[in-house]
Amino acid sequence: MWGLDRESKKPLYQQIADHIERRISFGEFPPGSLLPSERKLAEQIGVNRSTVVQAFAELRSLGIIESRSGSGTRVSQFKWGASPKHTPNWNRYAQGGSFLPNLPFLRRIREALSQDPSLVDFASGELAADLAPTSEISEIMSSHQYASYLGYDNPQGYIPLRQALVRYLAEYRGLQATESSILITSGSQQSLFLITQCLLSPGDAVAIEDPSYYYSLPMFQSAGLRIFRLPVDQDGMRLEEIRGLYKKHRIKMIFTNPNFQNPTGTLLADERRHQLLQTASELGLPIIEDDPYSLTDYEGLPRMPLKSIDTSGSVIYIGSFSKIAASGLRIGWMVAPNSVVLRLADARQQMDFGLSVIPQQVAAQFLESDFFEPHLSRLRTNLMYKRDLLIEALRKELPGEIQFHIPKGGHHLWCKLSEPVNDAKLLEAAIRNGVVFVPGSVYGSDAGFVRFTFARAKSECIGQGIAGFARALHSLRN
Amino acid sequence: MWGLDRESKKPLYQQIADHIERRISFGEFPPGSLLPSERKLAEQIGVNRSTVVQAFAELRSLGIIESRSGSGTRVSQFKWGASPKHTPNWNRYAQGGSFLPNLPFLRRIREALSQDPSLVDFASGELAADLAPTSEISEIMSSHQYASYLGYDNPQGYIPLRQALVRYLAEYRGLQATESSILITSGSQQSLFLITQCLLSPGDAVAIEDPSYYYSLPMFQSAGLRIFRLPVDQDGMRLEEIRGLYKKHRIKMIFTNPNFQNPTGTLLADERRHQLLQTASELGLPIIEDDPYSLTDYEGLPRMPLKSIDTSGSVIYIGSFSKIAASGLRIGWMVAPNSVVLRLADARQQMDFGLSVIPQQVAAQFLESDFFEPHLSRLRTNLMYKRDLLIEALRKELPGEIQFHIPKGGHHLWCKLSEPVNDAKLLEAAIRNGVVFVPGSVYGSDAGFVRFTFARAKSECIGQGIAGFARALHSLRN
Known part of the structure; x- marks a missing residue:
């Protein structure tokens, strides 16, 4: 594991520059590829952005990276040795293949969640930690003999x-x-x-x-x-x-x-x-x-x-x-x-x-x-409770602006906005307001539909999440 | 789990016939599909073959199955109810799709191993139970906290x-x-x-x-x-x-x-x-x-x-x-x-x-x-030991009939037979003699090459397995 050595005589920016150069020469970031932004790298490494700015300057002076305003910082196409060498055009390989990538909205949601885990998650179709039988499974694992062959x-x-x-x-x-x-x-x-x-x-x-x-x-x-x-x-x-x-x-x-x-x-x-x-x-x-x-x-x-x-x-x-x-x-x-x-x-x-x-x-x-039967019964009660919290929040924050049928089971509430808005703009506004959901168009519907998953979010965050969603929606209407 | 009820008043053959009829109506064996042989079913269920013969006779008399000599027993294409009903042609679906099935030799080897687990296995590319760190992994699993989320x-x-x-x-x-x-x-x-x-x-x-x-x-x-x-x-x-x-x-x-x-x-x-x-x-x-x-x-x-x-x-x-x-x-x-x-x-x-x-x-x-380092060191010693057992057995059973280079690592010994034989016939003869290997043609070579994997077989079975292989080889030459 690479980490900064804060006791070292080598300045932090130099350690960072060396680390990035190693990742480049190792092939993780091939010539021509985009590096993470200074802000993002600073967050990852846990330093001030100015330290990364300095490290980038160092690498630029060596001809290893190139920055252009508006299009980020890229690895230079320079040669690493004396004889002509070419790294495979990995980016083109990654864009090829007959297997299609996930939908852009889904990739955007995943990216937003990984950048900011504090977002209220009405998007991921899975159970929250408190709904999963975590302690039961732990107990099963520690009390049985495994790995027989x-x-x-x-x-x-x-x-x-x-x-x-x-x-x-x-x-x-x-x-x-x-x-x-x-x-x-x-x-x-x-x-x-x-x-x-x-x-x-x-x-x-x-x-x-x-x-x-x-x-x-x-x-x-x-x-x-x-x-x-x-x-x-x-x-x-x-x-x-x-x-x-x-x-x-x-x-x-x-x-x-x-x-x-x-x-x-x-x-x-x-x-x-x-x-x-x-x-x-x-x-x-x-x-x-x-x-x-x-x-x-x-x-x-x-x-x-x-x-x-x-x-x-x-x-x-x-x-x-x-x-x-x-x-x-x-x-x-x-x-x-x-x-x-x-x-x-x-x-x-x-x-x-x-x-x-x-x-x-x-x-x-x-x-x-x-464990199985009591778990199911607890799960049902808790899912209904979360559904009710979500509905209560929607009625409070968006009265008359959103319609839905109340589901009798499952993880999802399917909503119709009374006035359709642009899906992509709504999602970006929601992310800015601390919440993610899945736009209905992902499932093939027209604009103006929203899927809220209530199984994943913590109960105490549901109200705050919907408040954020309401702010996002209203910001687009003003 | 279905099982015979030996205390029941219903005769065993009738219980078996009812069970097979349920599996057919449930769709596991759609109309037209081949049933397992009487011998195989008798083994699976743990009864005499004659009991299954009787059960099949019962089902035939009801028009549920049809037997033709030489081509086994199939589910009839008859109608289940009053209105015309058609089961999807599942067999055709299963034969379709752009994704290709495994090579016939590999499917044959898997089938042979699942029918008779006592075969000496020189085919499967994996470690035997005594080479795997089973107890180490068991200990790790019981001594750590898992399933955090x-x-x-x-x-x-x-x-x-x-x-x-x-x-x-x-x-x-x-x-x-x-x-x-x-x-x-x-x-x-x-x-x-x-x-x-x-x-x-x-x-x-x-x-x-x-x-x-x-x-x-x-x-x-x-x-x-x-x-x-x-x-x-x-x-x-x-x-x-x-x-x-x-x-x-x-x-x-x-x-x-x-x-x-x-x-x-x-x-x-x-x-x-x-x-x-x-x-x-x-x-x-x-x-x-x-x-x-x-x-x-x-x-x-x-x-x-x-x-x-x-x-x-x-x-x-x-x-x-x-x-x-x-x-x-x-x-x-x-x-x-x-x-x-x-x-x-x-x-x-x-x-x-x-x-x-x-x-x-x-x-x-x-x-x-x-555990990791000592496991690796034990693994190396044991693999070399198994390689040597295999080579010793080959030299004893097939002197002058087989050539190989001695590998310095890995799981496999690649052999050339001094006189090539038909791959398929050799594999079938080997199965009859209690042993499986992988014919070289699976890896693209000409006939007359054989891959023996020595990592999977038990040490005490290697000699016996090669003796069986030698009998198989000689049976084709006579």
Whole structure:
């Protein structure tokens, strides 16, 4: 670890200049690349900005870096030795490749959060530390014997976890799964990635909900898929257009999140469930059901998945611990026909050689422990409490300026601004006012929609966060 | 968990028939798909084969399954209800997708090992249980506090692990890396996957070693890359053709494993290292250096990576714990220019949302513990011991029939048979004789080469395994 040596005779600015030069010659910042700003480096290193200004001046005098006003400081294209040498044009490589980067808004939010962790976070779709079963998992880890054999895992995932999931799926999700029909994945994200990469081909058409979490995932475009959208109303996804899409575009799959949909929080109405399965079965059309939120129903109602009433084997079911326990375990699962499970397990071997056994052991033990049920009940109560805090704050700070339906489960409140504003300007203004959210356009909606996630922020910060959001919104209207 | 109820009044065959029918109606075995054989099911369930035969007869009489002699038993295409219903053609979906399956030999080896775990395993590239630091890792896990906060990890990987790696790379690998230049990945496999998916585009040309582990990875073809090969001799990769390939095919990257190369075990000669870096630097050509084996040098010599003498920033360096500690941790790392690390971290978020924090915490603590150095020293001694057992067995069982160079580190012995035989026949004969190995053609070589991995098999089984291999080989010659 490099750090300043404040006892050294070498001045601080010189130590910093030497450090930056080492990072440049090591290839971390190749010729032509942009260095972090003086302000940012000063923060990282923990010195006054003037010290970094001095270090930059030193490097400039050596011809190592070049600054141009307005476009920052770059590493010079100078030669390091006597013979002609060329560093690969890494920036061009980094901009290439067929795999698309995340959406700019999502990258901007991540950057803002990493620069200023004190922002009130209504953007990240995960549980706050006080909602996660941290102490329970710690206790499980310290009281059990682990690491019996740490070889490569079974390609479908750790067998005792799959066995625990068979019991969990029967008890909590109404599914009679078997060990061999389950694939353990790195959250539901990896299930979706494997499906888009391995069961579909470039040019294939698929249907997703509108608005929808799927819309925010460039993986669909990266896989070369054509995306068609089915509108969501208060009763979930509308089904009228499915037959037309099938006839006209030969859609190959429907992706849906029927319980407490992300971002709208809606539940797919019962009659639509039956109708969707009927249509899928008549067309021989697969449904990918993503089910991360069902167990968060605030009244503890058993919200069953589509898969539990799927009598014709049309549904691949995806579940995860990320939204009900801990996203940091990175444990999700897929229940699918045998040929699909084997195909995806084989492909996953090539991508990452499977998951670590350790978090799978932890997840299996947590699921079978006496901690699980009380944790779920506490989680539901706390999520409802946070939802109510958020709604109270919105009513106080933005009366008449924002509309929403109150969700009965899940992590998200989907809001419509009574007067639309520019998404990008609103996000920047919010960051300046100490808060982040996700603009609705990320999920495919028109301007003027906002997704507030209340699971991640601390309860005591929710009011202050919404006050900041209200200031941001009003600053754009004046 | 389903299991037979031996106290039930319902006959065993009927319980089995009901269970299979549930799995079929649940979609695990869709219409038209092949069921496991009667023999295999009988083994799985723990009954006589005749009981499964009876259960199958029951299902056949109901029209649920159909058997044809020679082609096994399949689920019927019959209708489940009154209205026309169609299960999606899952098998066709599973055969589709642009991502290619693993090579048939590798799938066959995996299948054989899962059917019969008593096979002597000269195929799997991982450490045997007695070479892994299992008790050390257990002790670390039970004596530390974990799971402080189990949210999504930093996209580049757990910061304390990156800090520990900075110290490790300086001390063991001669690299002055920084936290921000490191990306933690799920083994080196994920590093390679990210590079082929995100830094290269379909149609790009790359060079790999011949023979080479990379050749066994369909990920290069899945990414649409054109592959050119540079022959490996006793001194590692030959370099003569690089300029020609660059001129003619515009190769965009060179993938190399300079220390104890997989599969040949060779070390890239010193003068070739300098020449390779010189050429790469003149052409502005990136090198991907995979370095899983260096620390296994049996004499404990410090085998430094190319990256340690790379003064023009041409090399992306990839390391891993899989071959020196435990593949089941799934911890690898990449040292790369900042723009590359940020690009790949962003893409990885979309694929799996990053690694679990828990194995990263364990890896960081193991690396910084007093266990690490003694473990390495024990590992080297034991690997050399297993190599010697293997060589002794080969000399005893196959005198004059097999040639090899004795490797000074790594997990593999690369052998040439004095008379080539058909790879597929040899592998099947070996399986029948209780042993698996990897045919050389998997790595791109001609028929008649064999890779024996000695790290995975138990010491006491090596002699018996080679005796089985010798019987297999001789059975093909008679």
